[in-house]
Amino acid sequence: MAGVSSSAPTPLAKYKLVFLGDQSVGKTSIITRFMYDKFDNNYQATIGIDFLSKTMYLEDRTVRLQLWDTAGQERFRSLIPSYIRDSSVAVVVYDVVNRASFINTTKWIEEVRNERGNDVILVLVGNKTDQTEKRQVSVEEGDAKAKEHDIMFIETSAKAGFNVKALFRKIAAALPGMENSAMARDTDLIDVKLNASASTNPTASQESSCGC
Amino acid sequence: MRHAATFARWARGSGDWRAEARHWTPCALLRAAARLTDFSVRELARAAVRLGARADSRRRRARRASVFRRMEIEDELLQILLPADRVSGDLSDAQRDGNTPAEPFSLSPEERIDRLRKLVATHGLPHSANEMGTEKFGMCSLRGIVWKAFLGIGVIPVHNYMNLVAQGPSADAEKIGNDTIRTFIKNVDFTSRVSPDMLSRVLNAYCHARGNTKGTYVQSMSILCAPFLYLMPEPDAFESFSVFLECHVPEYVNNYRGVFSAFRLFEECLRVADRQLYDHFVGYQLKPELYAFSTISTLNACVPPMSDTVKLWDVQLAFGAYWGVIFTLARIVNSSALLLSSKEGPGAPLITRELEQGLGMNAEAVLKLSFELVQQFDAHLLQRLVKHAIQPPQPEDAGS
Numbered sequence: 093m094a095g096v097s098s099s100a101p102t103p104l105a106k107y108k109l110v111f112l113g114d115q116s117v118g119k120t121s122i123i124t125r126f127m128y129d130k131f132d133n134n135y136q137a138t139i140g141i142d143f144l145s146k147t148m149y150l151e152d153r154t155v156r157l158q159l160w161d162t163a164g165q166e167r168f169r170s171l172i173p174s175y176i177r178d179s180s181v182a183v184v185v186y187d188v189v190n191r192a193s194f195i196n197t198t199k200w201i202e203e204v205r206n207e208r209g210n211d212v213i214l215v216l217v218g219n220k221t222d223q224t225e226k227r228q229v230s231v232e233e234g235d236a237k238a239k240e241h242d243i244m245f246i247e248t249s250a251k252a253g254f255n256v257k258a259l260f261r262k263i264a265a266a267l268p269g270m271e272n273s274a275m276a277r278d279t280d281l282i283d284v285k286l287n288a289s290a291s292t293n294p295t296a297s298q299e300s301s302c303g304c
Numbered sequence: 305m306r307h308a309a310t311f312a313r314w315a316r317g318s319g320d321w322r323a324e325a326r327h328w329t330p331c332a333l334l335r336a337a338a339r340l341t342d343f344s345v346r347e348l349a350r351a352a353v354r355l356g357a358r359a360d361s362r363r364r365r366a367r368r369a370s371v372f373r374r375m376e377i378e379d380e381l382l383q384i385l386l387p388a389d390r391v392s393g394d395l396s397d398a399q400r401d402g403n404t405p406a407e408p409f410s411l412s413p414e415e416r417i418d419r420l421r422k423l424v425a426t427h428g429l430p431h432s433a434n435e436m437g438t439e440k441f442g443m444c445s446l447r448g449i450v451w452k453a454f455l456g457i458g459v460i461p462v463h464n465y466m467n468l469v470a471q472g473p474s475a476d477a478e479k480i481g482n483d484t485i486r487t488f489i490k491n492v493d494f495t496s497r498v499s500p501d502m503l504s505r506v507l508n509a510y511c512h513a514r515g516n517t518k519g520t521y522v523q524s525m526s527i528l529c530a531p532f533l534y535l536m537p538e539p540d541a542f543e544s545f546s547v548f549l550e551c552h553v554p555e556y557v558n559n560y561r562g563v564f565s566a567f568r569l570f571e572e573c574l575r576v577a578d579r580q581l582y583d584h585f586v587g588y589q590l591k592p593e594l595y596a597f598s599t600i601s602t603l604n605a606c607v608p609p610m611s612d613t614v615k616l617w618d619v620q621l622a623f624g625a626y627w628g629v630i631f632t633l634a635r636i637v638n639s640s641a642l643l644l645s646s647k648e649g650p651g652a653p654l655i656t657r658e659l660e661q662g663l664g665m666n667a668e669a670v671l672k673l674s675f676e677l678v679q680q681f682d683a684h685l686l687q688r689l690v691k692h693a694i695q696p697p698q699p700e701d702a703g704s
Contacts, residue, residue, distance in 0.1 A: 106651075106652070108651070115479070115482060115523055116482050134485055134486035134489045135486060136486055136487070136488070136489070136490075136606075137482070137483055137486055137487075137523055137524060139524050139527070139597065139598035139601060139602060139606055140593075140597030140598050140601060141593075141594060141597055141598075142598070142657050142660075143594075143653035143655065143656045143657060144656055144657050144658070145648070145652065145653075145656060158651075158652060158653065160653070161657075163523065163524075164523075165522060165523030165524065166519075166522070166523075167522050167523075167558065167559055167560055168523075168560070170560075171560075171593060171597075174593065175594075178651065
């Protein structure tokens, strides 16, 4: 298992990332691609919640990410606020071939804002871009929604491995407290607070070819 | 002999057996089962001595205290199985055996179910109990037959199921399809017996039977349906699944009310069973909602392998769905040392997906510990446990 030992004398900075979104949009797939660089067409539906943790080695620092993979199912919704609590990052995922899942991201974003206000990094993720011919949500629409809510945006394909690493790099770069962290030095990401114009950040597409 | 002949026809699912099958009782099945398997009375007696004291959770203390009571249980088991061991011919021979005291055929259905429960608790069903399509039992596995007995299902109205299937996809078909194509899809033992189509037919039929209102199917229901299809033909699985949801876990289904009650009860149980681990979880600010959601809400069916799940389900179908909470508890307490040694800091969800997969189920160890743990709970806690899956929370339960 990753990240059991760390040579750093100071404890690892730990962050909680909660993944939200409708059923079958690919939350588990994105996480599994990130964790193990694997993809499977049929993951068992997440029941309630699933946890994974991973140490992420960045160029100048190391962070411990706790990934909270939630179920998209409706009878589980009442528990969602308690899972969002204390999260540093909320990743709201939709499926670009399922318009309803895109529309519902508004509710998920509100859910996060209600619980965390502006004290959280919010990322909107449009997944399944590999299914080009079935697309129901354009990249422009996704981008517009992210701007409207002043949050980050990226499109991914967990299946093709497209942009998944980029998503996590983007998140890592924006983590709160990073600028004050003992491990954070000469970061070139000065404006990364909690909103940022990251949705227009071109690095996403530049890094898109990694990891597949 | 009438019972044996009826049973044989019933088991094969053929002939004009329905009227007679109402008189069928599990005891007759047990005799047949015992003949089919490697049960030996001596082995059983040894098992009874070992486990006899734990047979019945409600009266367990009295039993444990009394050696005589232990011997009684042994005798009861011998009574059920002795004829089968002795007689190699037709089942009717057993009944003609005048030496058998307290002839089981003279018992009431309730008494026979009670014996079946005891057998399940003290010895478990034979290894071959999952086999389907055998000459003796027909399409349904022996375990499936025993489950149906616990669910109070005798005659399967096959036409009812066929008519429901004929109605085609239900209003929730898409959601069902989303789940069925990924229900235990990696489990070869399961997929060799149950196809996504079978699951889909049963679940759509379930929705039709409930009026086909959108939202009748809720995500993960397929997991609760899976064990039935693993052991039974579709019509039997459909009937059993329906009765199970409606009578055994009504509070777990459309909302998670019963599951939420289970979390609070789980905490109380853990506090009694393993104070150190309880404190550890408290220190980590971990609630059962976080680390035991999937296991409690699916009565442990989500943890592979299915061959272990069904052993646990024997007991929870026999005695009540609340055993699901106790099994989850036993599984976690069994892993106590591992969990206590975690180096993650407070706030970390200790039971990660990797750990969860690594723990497995190990039904034998879980059952053994469960029977021990349950003896530590007081009557009030047990009473609330028993009720939580079948009754809405009562005002007097709150805050106690």
